[in-house]
Amino acid sequence: KPQLIIDTDPGQDDAAAILMALGLEKLDLVEVLALTTVAGNVSLHNTSKNACVIADWAGRSDMAVYAGAEKPFIKSLVTAQHVHGHNGLGGMQLHKAQTPLKVLHAVAYMVDMLTHVEPYSVTICAVGPLTNIAQMLSLAPEAARGIKEIVIMGGSFFHPGNVTPMAEFNFYVDPHAAQIVLQAGVPLRILPLDVTHQALLTQARIQDLAQMGNDNGPRLATLLDHYERHEQASLHEGGAPLHDPCAIACAIFPELFEQKRVHVAVETQGQLTMGACVVDWWNKSKAVPNVNWATAVDDVAFFELFNAAIAALP
Numbered sequence: 041k042p043q044l045i046i047d048t049d050p051g052q053d054d055a056a057a058i059l060m061a062l063g064l065e066k067l068d069l070v071e072v073l074a075l076t077t078v079a080g081n082v083s084l085h086n087t088s089k090n091a092c093v094i095a096d097w098a099g100r101s102d103m104a105v106y107a108g109a110e111k112p113f114i115k116s117l118v119t120a121q122h123v124h125g126h127n128g129l130g131g132m133q134l135h136k137a138q139t140p141l142k143v144l145h146a147v148a149y150m151v152d153m154l155t156h157v158e159p160y161s162v163t164i165c166a167v168g169p170l171t172n173i174a175q176m177l178s179l180a181p182e183a184a185r186g187i188k189e190i191v192i193m194g195g196s197f198f199h200p201g202n203v204t205p206m207a208e209f210n211f212y213v214d215p216h217a218a219q220i221v222l223q224a225g226v227p228l229r230i231l232p233l234d235v236t237h238q239a240l241l242t243q244a245r246i247q248d249l250a251q252m253g254n255d256n257g258p259r260l261a262t263l264l265d266h267y268e269r270h271e272q273a274s275l276h277e278g279g280a281p282l283h284d285p286c287a288i289a290c291a292i293f294p295e296l297f298e299q300k301r302v303h304v305a306v307e308t309q310g311q312l313t314m315g316a317c318v319v320d321w322w323n324k325s326k327a328v329p330n331v332n333w334a335t336a337v338d339d340v341a342f343f344e345l346f347n348a349a350i351a352a353l354p
């Protein structure tokens with residue numbers, strides 16, 4: 041079964057992704073090695089605290105949580121409190137986390153772990169800005185040997201941007217990091233907005249969670265109800281895109297997603313297009329494809345998997 045490190049900036053859909061992974065672990069479908077946090081939706085202080093609280097929710101106060109980068113490589117930090125609430129979890133009242141935050145920096149943890157594991161064995165699910173991953177690959181390129189693949193939620197091509205007209209949030213926050221990761225020569229799978237906008241969290245799907253009969257289903261329903269109401273796309277598409285859980289699903293069940301091998305680069309300089317993906321759909325540049333780019337998802341199967349995972353939690 042896949043071994044995962046989840047690199048994340050919780051974030052409401054990040055919370056859903058982490059809970060999904062921990063539920064799938066209970067079903068013996070995956071092993072979650074650690075959560076590593078990064079600044080993005082909210083500050084690093086909040087994303088780290090939230091990751092620990094989410095581990096508690098899953099009954100996993102033994103989970104290893106490491107805090108990483110406080111700000112992007114070059115740009116100043118842009119956050120998304122208007123979607124995720126002031127604390128990143130919809131403004132929910134949070135208890136003091138029992139899960140401890142490790143002292144080691146997330147990048148140091150990844151370098152150490154990935155240089156010591158069996159080659160090509162660990163999958164990284166990156167569902168926030170790519171700052172930690174880029175730092176790790178720059179600091180210790182030899183760590184790439186331990187990576188089976190990096191499954192990224194980020195970018196867009198056919199679907200427009202969600203933070204600027206052209207750019208998706210995770211790639212916009214740290215485009216320089218995204219470009220380093222894209223050029224690293226590591227196997228990459230990307231779940232862009234093109235596909236996450238097919239995994240729509242409708243009010244009916246929120247109700248399924250609310251009626252689950254455990255603690256985490258209803259809790260997630262409350263959280264995702266806030267998210268659904270603040271995601272502007274839900275007004276136009278009938279539900280909010282459940283972005284980050286798509287990366288968890290794709291890391292374990294890639295067959296749920298249609299994918300195309302393409303060359304992808306990220307604009308790091310454009311005044312109007314900073315953070316936008318340039319996807320060479322027809323291989324015009326003759327560059328060797330570097331990404332499996334997801335184009336479609338079986339959303340019914342995806343939500344079945346998501347619900348089974350959440351139902352397996354306390």
Ligand code: BDR
Nearest residue numbers: 051053054167209210283
């Ligand atoms: C991405 O941006 C964040 O706000 C979400 O958590 C997701 O990772 C979607 O663009």
Ligand code: CA
Nearest residue numbers: 051054167168
């Ligand atoms: Ca995220």
